Amino acid sequence: MGGIVKASKILVLTAVLVASEGLANVTGSDLQNFNATTNGLDFITVQSSETLAPGVFNLGLFANYAVNTLPRYEDDAGRKQKTSDSITAADFNVGYGLTNNWDIGVSFPQVVAQDVKIEGARGEFGQKGLTEVRANTKFRFYGDPSGGIALVLSGNINVTDNNPYVGDGGGPTFNAEIAMDTSIEKLALGLNLGYRKRSPGKRIEEFPIAPLQDQFIASAAASYLFTSIDTKIILEWFGGWPKENTETIESRSVDSGEALLGIKYDVNDQFALHGGVGSETRSGTASPDWRVYMGVNYAFGFDEARVINKVVKPKPKPKPKKGEPPPPPEPPKFMPEQDGPQETPGGDEVFVLRGVNFAFDSSSRVLPGTREILNKLGDHLKKNGFERIIIEGHTDSVGSELYNSNLGQSRANTIRSYLIRYGNFNPGSLEAKSYGENKPIADNGNYQGRQLNRRVVFRIFYKH
CATH class of the missing domain: 3.30.1330.60 (OmpA-like domain)
Incomplete structure (x- = not known):
C-alpha cells in the first residue's frame, strides 16, 4: 500500500481474547495519543493511585477530534496548509475493581473518520475500525483517602497493518509505571513515571521512519473540584522520550508531549460528562496541533x-x-x-x-x-x-x-x-x-x- 497505513479487520471479540496487557497515556508511541483511563477516577488520562472499589464497574466512551496528527513522510508535505489532516477517533473503556486495592481495565480505540488534504508520501488509515487493543491493571500498595502510590502495568496489541512505528512483525508493547497522587482539600495532584518496553519488527521498506524503540514515559495532572457546581477543572501533561534515537523525518521528533485542559461534570451520583481541548507541547509522533475531546463515564456496582x-x-x-x-x-x-x-x-x-x-x-x-x-x-x-x-x-x-x-x-x-x-x-x-x-x-x-x-x-x- 506504499505510504498508506491500513487498519486491519479484526473482530472485537477476537481482540479481547488475545489481549493480555494495555496502553497508558503514552505519547510518541503509535498512531493515537489520547487514552482516557479505564477506571474513570480523578483525572482524564493520568492515573491516580486510587483503584475501583471491589465489584465496581466503570464504562467510558470518549471521542476526540485531532488536527495534523498523521505522519508525513516528506518534511514539506502539507506544510502550506493549516489543516493538512484530521482524525475523529473513539475509545470504549471498561474498568472493574477486583479487590480493595486492585483493578483492571481494557480499551478499544477506533478510527471513526479522517480527512487527509496533503499530497505526497504520507500515512493514513485505509479503513475505519479498531486500531489496537489496550488493557491495564493497577495495584495500590500504599495510601489513604488523601493520596497514595500504585503500580500500573499496561500494554497494547497493535492490529494495524503496515504501521512503520511498529514495524513488520512487531509484537506487543508493555508499560510499567508508578502512579502517585495527593490531595489538599479540593485540589488533587498526580504524577506518573514509567518505562515502555517495545517489541519492534523489521523496518518496512519505502518508509523514511524506523520502528520506535523503548521509551521513558511521564505524565502529570492537577484538578480542582468546585462542589457548588459539581465540576472538576483538570489540567494534564503527558510525554515520552526514546531510550535511543531512531530515524524519522526532521519535522517530527520521536519524543513528544501534549497538554490537556478539561472539565468533568457530575450529572448525578454515577454519571459524569467530560470535555476539553489539547495541544502538542512538542511536535512529535502522533501529537496534534490541537485536539478537542468529549466523553462520558458511567459507574455502577458499589456493594x-x-x-x-x-x-x-x-x-x-x-x-x-x-x-x-x-x-x-x-x-x-x-x-x-x-x-x-x-x-x-x-x-x-x-x-x-x-x-x-x-x-x-x-x-x-x-x-x-x-x-x-x-x-x-x-x-x-x-x-x-x-x-x-x-x-x-x-x-x-x-x-x-x-x-x-x-x-x-x-x-x-x-x-x-x-x-x-x-x-x-x-x-x-x-x-x-x-x-x-x-x-x-x-x-x-x-x-x-x-x-x-x-x-x-x-x-x-x-x-x-
Missing part, C-alpha cells in the same frame, strides 16, 4: 453491604502507672473493630453506617437492611447504659450546600426517631445534627468516593 458496618478500631488507652488504681471496665462496644476512612474523634465509641438504604434524595424511610442494624444497636443500648448519642448526617457534594445540609439533617432525624420508638429511649439523650457535604472522608469527585461520604456517624457516650 454497600461490604462497608455498612465498617469504621475505625479505637486506639487502646494507656496502662495505669504504678500505684494508680485501675480504671473501671469499659462497657462493651457495639462495633469493637472496624475498618475504613478515619472519622474525627469524639465519644466513647464512634461508628459509621453506610448504605443506610436511603435513595439519592430520600430521607423519610428506614428500609429493611438498615432496620436490622438499628434494631441490634437499640438492643445493645438497652443492655449497656449510655448518657447520650450524637447522630450525624453526612452527604456527598452532588446538589447545593443548603440541599445537602437539609438532607443530612432529615436522615439523622429519621434514624433518631426510629431508635427512640424502638428502644423507648429518652428523646433528650439522642441528638441529631447535620454536617451535609462539609466533612467528606473521601473524594467527592468520583462515584465511589461519594458513596463513602454518604454516611451516618454515631457517637456514643456511655455511663461510667
Whole structure:
C-alpha cells in the first residue's frame, strides 16, 4: 500500500481474547495519543493511585477530534496548509475493581473518520475500525483517602497493518509505571513515571521512519473540584522520550508531549460528562496541533453491604502507672473493630453506617437492611447504659450546600426517631445534627468516593 497505513479487520471479540496487557497515556508511541483511563477516577488520562472499589464497574466512551496528527513522510508535505489532516477517533473503556486495592481495565480505540488534504508520501488509515487493543491493571500498595502510590502495568496489541512505528512483525508493547497522587482539600495532584518496553519488527521498506524503540514515559495532572457546581477543572501533561534515537523525518521528533485542559461534570451520583481541548507541547509522533475531546463515564456496582458496618478500631488507652488504681471496665462496644476512612474523634465509641438504604434524595424511610442494624444497636443500648448519642448526617457534594445540609439533617432525624420508638429511649439523650457535604472522608469527585461520604456517624457516650 506504499505510504498508506491500513487498519486491519479484526473482530472485537477476537481482540479481547488475545489481549493480555494495555496502553497508558503514552505519547510518541503509535498512531493515537489520547487514552482516557479505564477506571474513570480523578483525572482524564493520568492515573491516580486510587483503584475501583471491589465489584465496581466503570464504562467510558470518549471521542476526540485531532488536527495534523498523521505522519508525513516528506518534511514539506502539507506544510502550506493549516489543516493538512484530521482524525475523529473513539475509545470504549471498561474498568472493574477486583479487590480493595486492585483493578483492571481494557480499551478499544477506533478510527471513526479522517480527512487527509496533503499530497505526497504520507500515512493514513485505509479503513475505519479498531486500531489496537489496550488493557491495564493497577495495584495500590500504599495510601489513604488523601493520596497514595500504585503500580500500573499496561500494554497494547497493535492490529494495524503496515504501521512503520511498529514495524513488520512487531509484537506487543508493555508499560510499567508508578502512579502517585495527593490531595489538599479540593485540589488533587498526580504524577506518573514509567518505562515502555517495545517489541519492534523489521523496518518496512519505502518508509523514511524506523520502528520506535523503548521509551521513558511521564505524565502529570492537577484538578480542582468546585462542589457548588459539581465540576472538576483538570489540567494534564503527558510525554515520552526514546531510550535511543531512531530515524524519522526532521519535522517530527520521536519524543513528544501534549497538554490537556478539561472539565468533568457530575450529572448525578454515577454519571459524569467530560470535555476539553489539547495541544502538542512538542511536535512529535502522533501529537496534534490541537485536539478537542468529549466523553462520558458511567459507574455502577458499589456493594454497600461490604462497608455498612465498617469504621475505625479505637486506639487502646494507656496502662495505669504504678500505684494508680485501675480504671473501671469499659462497657462493651457495639462495633469493637472496624475498618475504613478515619472519622474525627469524639465519644466513647464512634461508628459509621453506610448504605443506610436511603435513595439519592430520600430521607423519610428506614428500609429493611438498615432496620436490622438499628434494631441490634437499640438492643445493645438497652443492655449497656449510655448518657447520650450524637447522630450525624453526612452527604456527598452532588446538589447545593443548603440541599445537602437539609438532607443530612432529615436522615439523622429519621434514624433518631426510629431508635427512640424502638428502644423507648429518652428523646433528650439522642441528638441529631447535620454536617451535609462539609466533612467528606473521601473524594467527592468520583462515584465511589461519594458513596463513602454518604454516611451516618454515631457517637456514643456511655455511663461510667
